[in-house]
Amino acid sequence: MDSIDWKCLPFGYIKTDYNVRSYFRDGKWSKLELSTSEYLNVHMAATGLHYGQEAFEGMKAYKGSDGKIRLFRWEENAQRLIFSAKGVMMAEVPPTMFREAVMTAVRKNERFVPPYGSGATLYIRPLLFGSGAEVGVKPAKEYDFVVFVTPVGPYFKGGIRPVETLITREYDRAAPLGTGRLKVGGNYAASLRAIIKARDEGYGNTLFLDAREKKYIDECGPANFFGIKGNTYITPKSESILASITNKSLMQIAESIGMKVEVRPVLVDELSAFDEVGACGTAAVISPIGKIVDTGTKAVYEFCKNGEPGPYTMKLYKQLTGIQSGDVEDTFGWMTVVE
Numbered sequence: 001m002d003s004i005d006w007k008c009l010p011f012g013y014i015k016t017d018y019n020v021r022s023y024f025r026d027g028k029w030s031k032l033e034l035s036t037s038e039y040l041n042v043h044m045a046a047t048g049l050h051y052g053q054e055a056f057e058g059m060k061a062y063k064g065s066d067g068k069i070r071l072f073r074w075e076e077n078a079q080r081l082i083f084s085a086k087g088v089m090m091a092e093v094p095p096t097m098f099r100e101a102v103m104t105a106v107r108k109n110e111r112f113v114p115p116y117g118s119g120a121t122l123y124i125r126p127l128l129f130g131s132g133a134e135v136g137v138k139p140a141k142e143y144d145f146v147v148f149v150t151p152v153g154p155y156f157k158g159g160i161r162p163v164e165t166l167i168t169r170e171y172d173r174a175a176p177l178g179t180g181r182l183k184v185g186g187n188y189a190a191s192l193r194a195i196i197k198a199r200d201e202g203y204g205n206t207l208f209l210d211a212r213e214k215k216y217i218d219e220c221g222p223a224n225f226f227g228i229k230g231n232t233y234i235t236p237k238s239e240s241i242l243a244s245i246t247n248k249s250l251m252q253i254a255e256s257i258g259m260k261v262e263v264r265p266v267l268v269d270e271l272s273a274f275d276e277v278g279a280c281g282t283a284a285v286i287s288p289i290g291k292i293v294d295t296g297t298k299a300v301y302e303f304c305k306n307g308e309p310g311p312y313t314m315k316l317y318k319q320l321t322g323i324q325s326g327d328v329e330d331t332f333g334w335m336t337v338v339e
């Protein structure tokens with residue numbers, strides 16, 4: 001391996017040594033296998049390719065100042081993958097197998113875990129898809145489960161910075177009773193036109209509204225939305241958004257530092273009443289929003305007028321990243337050491 005410049009790593013894919021695989025055949029999962037190949041041998045009629053029987057997870061391993069590698073809330077990712085699997089009728093990966101696959105993938109690629117203090121982390125991508133051949137629309141009888149890892153740089157290279165966000169009215173990411181709560185590839189395909197349009201127009205992210213009425217805030221690209229009003233952390237309740245593990249954790253931290261937490265429908269019009277707003281997810285933890293532009297209503301909402309993230313955003317960000325790096329005591333019991 002050429003030596004990696006941890007400080008200049010992109011948020012992208014870099015080949016590592018091993019990935020871990022298991023195959024669901026004849027009604028049961030095979031023993032976990034190690035592979036050095038970056039490729040899968042997939043049947044051309046696999047349901048994962050045709051009918052979107054596919055789900056994935058995104059999580060990270062962190063090197064602490066004590067040299068130990070830790071996973072953040074892996075059980076939540078395991079449960080969410082089960083929820084996604086149920087949603088598109090795939091075989092479920094048992095949490096014990098999920099844990100072992102993730103732990104093995106991290107252990108076997110230990111030399112790719114970025115050092116403490118570099119800001120970089122090891123991104124972990126568990127993937128589940130229908131690999132059995134079907135031509136009629138029905139669930140496959142066979143599934144493949146793969147876990148690969150890749151080191152990723154910090155989301156914000158020069159420190160956490162507010163981004164500008166465009167409200168999307170032309171495209172929906174998910175239907176109200178559709179697959180929005182699942183981490184399935186189809187939702188990301190559906191979000192691409194809006195994300196690329198926002199990017200092409202110079203915005204860092206896009207804000208999806210509820211598909212039914214276009215009155216409420218749903219999600220912020222591949223992240224949940226939150227707003228802070230006074231001492232209250234407010235985040236949308238919606239039947240078409242992914243339940244973010246970062247958001248869940250920020251709510252718990254917010255309560256622990258004496259903030260109030262509200263999970264409820266959030267009207268777009270309410271944006272003008274927020275003191276701070278942001279997007280949250282595994283990739284960036286928090287991406288503060290400096291400005292939101294609604295080309296439909298021509299409304300412009302501005303935050304962080306001094307160019308700096310707000311005080312509550314920073315407090316929550318520091319607390320959560322501190323727990324993940326091991327610098328702040330993990331009173332919630334969220335971290336698991338990779339032995």
Ligand SMILES: Cc1ncc(COP(=O)(O)O)c(C=O)c1O
Binds near residue numbers: 224241281
């Ligand atoms: C659509 C969507 N919403 C929210 C999130 C944030 O979820 P988490 O905090 O579990 O990474 C993600 C990223 O995983 C996502 O893809």
